[in-house]
Amino acid sequence: xxxxxxxxxxxxxxxxxxxxxxxxxxxxxxxxxxxxxxxxxxxxxxxxxxxxxxxxxxxxxxxxxxxxxxxxxxxxxxxxxxxxxxxxxxxxxxxxxxxxxxxxxxxxxxxxxxxxxxxxxxxxxxxxxxxxxxxxxxxxxxxxxxxxxxxxxxxxxxxxxxxxxxxxxxxxxxxxxxxxxxxxxxxxxxxxxxxxxxxxxxxxxxxxxxxxxxxxxxxxxxxxxxxxxxxxxxxxxxxxxxxxxxxxxxxxxx
Numbered sequence: 001x002x003x004x005x006x007x008x009x010x011x012x013x014x015x016x017x018x019x020x021x022x023x024x025x026x027x028x029x030x031x032x033x034x035x036x037x038x039x040x041x042x043x044x045x046x047x048x049x050x051x052x053x054x055x056x057x058x059x060x061x062x063x064x065x066x067x068x069x070x071x072x073x074x075x076x077x078x079x080x081x082x083x084x085x086x087x088x089x090x091x092x093x094x095x096x097x098x099x100x101x102x103x104x105x106x107x108x109x110x111x112x113x114x115x116x117x118x119x120x121x122x123x124x125x126x127x128x129x130x131x132x133x134x135x136x137x138x139x140x141x142x143x144x145x146x147x148x149x150x151x152x153x154x155x156x157x158x159x160x161x162x163x164x165x166x167x168x169x170x171x172x173x174x175x176x177x178x179x180x181x182x183x184x185x186x187x188x189x190x191x192x193x194x195x196x197x198x199x200x201x202x203x204x205x206x207x208x209x210x211x212x213x214x215x216x217x218x219x220x221x222x223x224x225x226x227x228x229x230x231x232x233x234x235x236x237x238x239x240x241x242x243x244x245x246x247x248x249x250x251x252x253x254x
Contacts, residue, residue: 058143059145062086079195104145217241
């Protein structure tokens with residue numbers, strides 16, 4: 001098991017959430033013994049040594065439902081692993097973290113709330129992201145900040161409705177061509193994507209193709225290790241997923 005990297009935003013949020021818990025959080029299936037603090041996998045299947053950290057112009061802001069930071073299968077954690085400029089905040093209906101409001105008001109960022117356009121007034125919906133163009137003064141371009149509602153679908157709809165501080169921002173409605181490849185939680189619809197998949201789609205729209213491909217490959221590797229551990233099988237270190245991650249992150253790992 002590799003030495004865990006410096007705790008990122010989701011890791012810190014998990015620590016804060018655990019500190020507020022009246023009783024220990026037990027992942028589905030009950031206690032299974034030790035888990036790595038850096039990747040939440042059992043030590044024999046740790047992927048900390050594979051973690052790719054990439055510099056990006058785009059940033060991520062994860063608004064996380066109450067217990068999402070505690071779930072070993074949560075994939076917002078993977079976004080924070082890969083994208084250095086990732087911020088994470090717990091969501092509550094009655095209060096807003098001042099750090100979140102400060103981030104949304106920071107003039108370097110152009111926030112995009114990522115949510116299906118079918119549930120939003122048409123005038124708020126966008127399907128593209130502004131990227132730097134030749135001839136445009138850099139100071140007139142704002143870095144995209146993707147606001148992702150990290151929750152189950154019913155929770156995400158509630159969060160969207162009850163977060164009026166997001167109402168002034170455009171809603172980015174994704175138009176993915178592929179179906180979800182996420183297999184760690186059940187969903188009745190294959191057009192519902194896990195948080196990491198949404199993050200990769202956003203990065204691609206922002207022109208961050210290497211980061212998008214790396215995050216996709218990293219999700220595949222995480223899923224492989226998670227499921228192999230669940231079935232008490234060793235990880236296949238020479239698998240296609242591992243090779244894809246190495247290829248995607250060449251020249252960009254931090």
